[in-house]
Amino acid sequence: MKSINLKKNQFIQFHQKISFKFDGVKYFGYKGDTIASALLRNNINLVGRSFKYHRPRGIYTCGIEEPNALVQIISEYSEPNTRATIKKIYEGMEIESQNRWPSLENDFGSINNLFSPIFTAGFYYKTFMGPHKKFWKNLYEPLIRRAAGLGKPPKDFKGISNHIHHNVDITIIGGGLNGLLAAKSFINSNYDVLLIDFEEQLGGIINNSNKLSSIDNKEPKDWLKETIQEIEDSKNIKILKNTLVTTYNYINHLIAIEDRFVGSKPIEGKVNSTLHKIRTGHTILCNGHIERFLSFQNNDLPGIMLSSSFEKYMCRYGLAPSKEPVIFSNNSNSNSLVYGLIKAGLKPKAYIDSRSGEEIEPNLFDLIRKNDVPLYTNSQIKGAFGNKKIEKILVEDSSGALNEIKCDCLCLSGGINPDVHLFTQSKGLLDWDEKDLTYKPSKPFQPTITLGSASGQFNFDNLNSDINEKLKTFKVKKLDVKLELNTNTKYNIEKLWEVSPQKKSLWAKSFIDLQNDVTTKDIRQAITEGFDRIEHLKRYTTNSMGTDQGKISSINALGIVSDLLDKKVNEVGTTIYRPPYAPLSFSAIAGRNCYEFYDPERKSPIHSWHIKNGAIFEDVGQWKRPWYFQINKDESMHDAVQRESKNVRENAGILDGSTLGKIEIKGEDALEFMNLIYTNSFTKMKQGSARYALMLGEDGMVKDDGIICKISDQHFIATTTTGGAATVLGCMEEYAQTEWPNLKVFMNSITEQYATFNISGPKTREIMKKAFPNINFSNEEFPFMTFQFHEFNGIPIRILRASFTGELGYEIYIPSNSAPKIWDNIQSVGKEFGLAPYGTEAMHLLRAEKGYIIVGQDTDGSITPIDLGLSWMIGKSKKDFLGKRSLARPDTIREDRKQLVGIIPSNKADKLEEGQHIILDKEIKSPVPMLGHITSCYYSSTLGHDFALAIIKNGRSMIGTKAYASTSSMGTTGVDIVKPVFYDENNKRLVS
C-alpha cells in the first residue's frame, strides 16, 4: 500500500511532526492524526490478528465502526481494545498490536487457520467432551481461554472521571449538516438546546466527503465556520464536542461520554473523561449513516477498506492510503470517491460496479471516460489474494470472463445504513426499505425525531422541507438553504450481499463478521442445523457479537438469511440493539462515586473523641461505630472486649448510642397509632415511663425492636436499631398515610438532633450524681424504665433509666452540638469510679449474658415473638396490630417451631463457634438433620467459660437436655441446653 499526503487540509498540522512507537518501532505522524491515519502514512496496514483464525487484519474503516484495528495503548496503563481509527496520537505514544504471539508478522495462532475447516460455527458444542469430563477443566478450557480474548489485561488504574447532569428541552445528536441546520433554527429561541458531536470539529460530511460543492453559494468550509460562530454566540445552545452518546434510555434519558484528552497524553490528577447524563424533552437524531461492506473470498485481507472511509482519510486527514485503489461497489454512494481521487490528481486503478451500464450515473460515466479509468459494469469480485496484504483481485466481468487486476488497495461499498442503534435503544421500531435495501426508523416510542441520513433520507433534494416539517411543533424559523452537489445523484443501489468464490475449497472464506471470524458458510451451516431465527443464528455463530457489534455487517447477514430462508427481511427481523453504542469506560461510569467517595461515613457527634481515644471502628450500615477501644497499640480485640465488659460488671462503662434511630410520634391519635404499629399495649402506660417494644411485619415475624418513651398520649419517642432506623420510619409513614389516614399523627426523625450516651455499671449512680448534681437519682425518685427532662447549664437534656447490659444504667439524650462538652465532663467525673468507654462487641457480650436478643443477629426474618419467649410483649387485649393475624396461622402456632435457648459447653473448657449448628449426632455423616444454629456466642469472664444463644427446634422443651454443636472442622462439641439467661436472672441489679 503506497500512501500519499494531501497537504491542502485544514485539520492536519503538517508542520507539527509527532513520533510514536508501534510494536516497538518508531514512526512519525502529524498533529491531528489518529493512530490509523498515522500508520497508513507509514504504509503500515497489518495491525492485528483475527479472534479465532488469527488471520492478518488491516485498517478497514475510518471511524467508530472499526472491527479490526484494535490496539493496546501501552503508554496509558496498557488500555486494551482501543480503536486505532478514533484514538488521536501524541508525542511519545506507545502502541502494541493485540492477540498475536510471538509477533504480528508471524503469529503461532494462525495454525487455527490451518484447522479452520473443523473450527466452524458452534464446533465447541460438539467436541471437547471426551475422554473424561476432567479434560474440559484442566486442558480444553484453559487452552480456549488463552487463545480467546483480544487485548492483554490493562494495568491497575484509579482514574478521575466526573459526571455532569444536564436538563434541556432539545438534544441534537450529531453536528453534521442536518444537526447544524436544526441547531440554527433554534438560535435565540426559548428552548434550552444541547448540540453533541463525536468529533473534535463539527461538520460531519462537510469535512469528511466531497459530496457538497457549495452551501448558500458559499464554500462549505466558510459556511461551516459562519454557522458554528452563529450557534456559539446563541445564548440558549450549548455545544459538547469529542462527546459520544452511548445510551438512550426510557423517558428521554441520554448517557454520553466526553474524552477530555484528545490528541494529548492524559495528565495524572486531571479529569480524563466526563460522563454526561442528560434529561431532555426531545431528542433529534442526526448521527448520519454507516457504510456496509460486501462478502467475497478473503474480503478480510489488509489493504481492503470501505470506500467512504478512504474518502474520509483524504478529506479529513489529508492522506490517500493508496495512489490507485480499485473500487468495487453496488451503489451510487462511492461516486464521490472517484470525484475526490481525480480532484486530488489521482485516479482509481479500476472501477467495478455490479450494476448494469445503464444504471451507472451519467456524470460518473463521463468522469471515468474522461480519465480513462478501466470500467467493469455488471461485474463482481470473485476473490482477493495476497500474503498478509492484498496483491491482486479476480473480477468476473459482464461476459463471465475472469480478469486479474494487481492492486495494493480495494475500496468496497455494499450500500449505506442509517445509524439506527440509538433509535432502537429508544424503543422505536424499524422498517425495511425495499428500494434502498436497509432498515430505516419508522415508529418512534418517545419524543424522538430523526433527520438526514440517520432517518434514511439519502438524497439532499428535500432537505429543507424535511427539517421544517419535523420541527413544525417547535414553531421555530423556517429553513431555506441552497445546496449544490459535486455528484448530484439520486441514491441508487442493486441487491448484492455476497459473491460466491471462484473455486470450491474447504479453506475458502468469505467473511460476514470480521472481528469474530464468522463466514457466510457458518450462516448456511447454522440454518441447516435449524438455528433459523435471527437471535439463534447470532448466538450460534457469534455473528455481530464483537466490540463493533456488527456495525458494518449485521444488515448483510440479514440479507443473506432472508435469501436462504426465502423470507422478506422484515420477517427475519433484527437482533436487539443494546446500549452502549460503543464500549463505555468503566471509570467514566463510576465517576467520582467510588474510592474515597464510594459511600458516606456517617459519624456520631463525638466521633473525633473516639478516634483520639483508640477506638477501632466497625461498619454498621453507613455508620462508623466504635467496635472496641485499645488502651495500647498491641491490645488484642479479645483482651480489650474482656477488659471493657469486666469493667461494666465491676465499675461502670459508657457507650456512644447516638447511631440508634430516634423517632418522635406526635398528634391527637398518637396512642392509637402506636398500639397499631407495635405488639405491646401502651394504653395503661404511665406518662414519663418507658417500655421495651417489638415491631412485626405483616407476616408476624420480628422486624425491629426498641424502647418506647411515653411523654403523653399525644407524644411518644421510639428508639430503633441502627440498621432499622430508616425502615421503621418508612413503615410508620406508609401505614399512617395509606392504611390509617384518618388518624391525626405525625412522625419526625430526631436521630441526629440528640446524641445518646448509655452509661451502666454498679457505680453508675455515684457518677451520675457527680455529673448532674441537681438531679435526684435515688431508686424511688428515678425508678427503672422511667425518664425525666432536665436542664444542665441551660441545655435541655432527657435521661432515661434503662439498661441493655443488665447493670444499673441510664441513657442520656443531649442536643448534638452540646454533646462533646457533657461527654468530656462525664469522663472526667467518672475517672475516679473506673468509668471507661466500651464498644459494640462488649455490648453484644454483656446483653447476651442477660439473654437480650439483637434483631438481625438472633432473628433472621423467620422468628416470631413467641419463638423468642417474648409473648408477654404481645398486648393480648389489643384488637389489631401489625402482624397480629399472622401469629395465629397454622405454621406460626406449631409447637415444634425454632425457639430461643441458651447453650453452654458440657466441658467448660471447650470452645463454641458462632453460626455452627446444634445436632443430636456425635459423629457427623452428612447430611445430618439440624435442630438450629448458634446465633451469638462469646467467652464470658463473669461465667469463666464460653456461652451462646441459639434458635433450635422445640428449644424450650429441650432445656435441661444435652446435644452437640458442630465445629468448623466438621467435629462436634458436647453441649448443655439451658435457659437463655446467664446473669442476674431476676434482674435484681436492674431495679435496685
Added chain:
Amino acid sequence: MKKKYSIFSLAKNALSGHKDWPKMWRSPEPREFYDVIIIGGGGHGLGTAYYLAKEHGLKNIAVIEKGWLGGGNTGRNTTIIRSNYLWDDSAHLYEHSLKLWENLSSELNYNVMFSQRGVMNLAHNEHDIKEIKRRVSANNLNGIDSFWLSKEEIQKKVPIMNTDNLRYPVLGASYQPRGGVARHDAIAWGFAMRADEMGVDIIQNCEAHQIRTKNGTIEGVETSKGFLRANKIGVVASGHTGVLAESAGIRLPLQSKPLQALVSEPIKPIIDTVVMSSAVHAYVSQSDKGELVIGAGTDNYNSFTQRGGFNIIEDTIRAMVELYPVFGKMKMLRQWGGIVDICPDASPIISKCDIEGLFFNCGWGTGGFKATPGSANVFAHTIAKNEPHQINSAFNLDRFASGRLVDEHGAAAVAH
C-alpha cells in the same frame, strides 16, 4: 435417529463442507391433542419435556414458546451455578441440580461447557461474616462442599482483587469449589435436541393466550396457533406464568422485576473463579470468550420491558472499579436486562394447584439458571406422578396460606 457429536463427527462433516449436519429439532405444526403441554421454551421447560420423555416414558408432549427457544431468562443470565443455599429444602434442590449439571454434557452428548471453577461470596462487614459462617456450616452438614476463606486465601485465588483500601473492606468469603459457570444457550439447545429426538413437538412463535378449564380440571390452552387440548399442562414461563395463571383463575404471589447484567470487552484471562458480593451487589466471572460477565441488582419496580435504570449499572460498576483496580481501564461492551419473577420468600414454586392437571414452575428470582436441570427433573416427576417429588415438596403453592415459608432472601446475593 440419535445424533452423535464428537471430534470425529466434526472432521467427517468438515470434508463435505458441513452441509449435511442434521437439524437440531423439527419445527412441527401443533397437533390437536397432547398428553402434556409445557408452556415456556426456556431451559426449565425444555428440560421438563426431556425428563418426561426420558424418565417417565411419556411420548405425546409439546413445548410451546411464544418467542424463540432460550429467548427469555435462559439467554439473559450471568450463567452462575452453585448450591450453597441456607435452608435445607433449598440446599437439597440446588444440590440435586448441581449433581445433574456435573454430567449433563455427556448425558446430552452436547458440550454445555460446565466449568467448575468455584464460586466465592464476599463478606464486607461483621453482619456478612455471621451470615456466611452460618450458611457454610449448614452447607457442610447438608453434604455440600463449602469453605470459609480468609482474606489471604481469597487474595491467592483472585490476585486482581483489592481487599483492603475499600470503603467496606473484604473480611473473608464462603467458597464452593464445585460451583462455576456454564454456556447458557447450550443447555436449552441440548435439551431441545434430545427431547425432539424422543418425539417431543417443539413449537416456537406459539403464544399461549388463555388456559381453559372445565369444572376444576384442565381442558387445554388457547394459543396463537389455535386451541390445543391436553390432559396436563405445566406452566414454566417465568414472569408470564402469573399472567397465564390469572387466566385460569389462580393468583400467584409473583412480582416480575428487571434484573440487569453487562459484559466487558474480551481480554485475555484475568479471573479464574466466580466472585459474588451481596453488600455491594455486584458479581463477576470471565466467559471463555474473554468477556467479564457482571451481574447487577434489580430495579425496585415491576416491569416486563427487559430494561432497567442506568443507576443500577452505575452502582455495580463503581463497586467493581474499587474491588478490582484492573477494571479501571476496561470498557462495558453490552448491557441488557431480564425479568426475574420473585416470590415473597425468594424461593420458587414447583407445585400442583387446585385445578386438576395444572402445574406451575416459577418464582425462581435470580436463582433460575443454576436450578435448570434439577427444577426440570423434579417438575417432570410432579407432572408425571401428579405428586411432588420429595425434593420439591416444600415449594408448594399453599405455603403462603400456612406460613411455612423457605425464606432465602439472604442467599440470593442480590438485594431485592
Added chain:
Amino acid sequence: MLIINCPYCGPRDQSEFSNGGEAHVKRPDGSKEIGDREWGEYVFIRANPKGLFYERWVHTHGCRKWFNCVRDTSTDEILVTYKLDEKKPNLNNFKSVVKTPSGEPEVGSGNFTVEK
C-alpha cells in the same frame, strides 16, 4: 430512569422514589375473622399484570409522601399519577397499546425492533 410526577413536588427523577407495589389493596380489619388463605393472599399476593397497573410510589428522598400511579408494565409508560384520596382514574381514555393477550404492546416494549 423514569420521570415520575409527584402530585406535591412535580416531575422528578425516579431515583428520588421508592416503589410500593400494587395500589388500592385494603388491609383487612385485624379484629374481624378472616381465613388463613384470605389473610395469606393479603400479605403475599399482589397483582403482577403485564399491561396497565395501579401501583404506589413514595417520594422517599423528597416530600416523603405516598401517591398512586397508573403505569403500563409492558412499556414502563406512566399514564397518570394521583393522590391517595383521589378516585381511581378510569382507563378507557387511555388507548390500550396491548396487542396480544399476554400483553405484548405494539411499540415500546423494546423486546423487538421490527414491527410484527
Added chain:
Amino acid sequence: MTEVIRSDGVEIKKKVIQQIILRGSGDSKFNNHINKSLKLLPPSDNLRIISNDNYTLAKMSFDQWNLIFEKEIENKKLNKILADLNKSPLILATNISDSQVFFEIQGKNSFDILNKLTHFDFREKSFKKSTAAQTLLARVDCSIFNLDLKLLLSCNRSFADYLEDRLIDAVNY
C-alpha cells in the same frame, strides 16, 4: 460560619442555622395561629418560601413547614417561640437545630457545580427564586432553599463531612 471553598464563580460556606419543624393540617386556623406568633403567614402552595428579616418559612409538603433562623438567636428565645407554637394543639413544633448542617452557596457557577452532584433541574423555569426542594445530592438527602442572592443547602449532620468533601471535589474537578 466557616469557609469551605472559594473558586472562580463559586463560594461555599458552612453554617449552623437554627431550625424548627412545624407539622399540622395547614388549614386557615393553623396558618392564622402561626401568623399570630411569628408575624409571618405560611406560604399556601407547596415548596414556596416566605421570609421576613428574622425568619424564613418554607412549606416542604402539605403537612410540614421548616422555620429557619438565618439570624442566630439565643436558645432561650428559641425555646420560647417553640413553647408558644406548641401551645395550640393544631401545631406540633420540634426543634431540630442540632440535627442539620447548612451550606451557603453563592456565585454564577453555583448551578454548574451542583449539576455534577445531582440530577435536579436548577433551571429558572423549574426552580424559581424563593422556592425550596428536597432531593438527592451525591446520594445524600438534602433540602435546597433558592433564596434571592444565595442558595441554602442542608443535610443531616452525620453526612456533613461527606457532603462537604463532595462539594469541594465538584469545584476542583
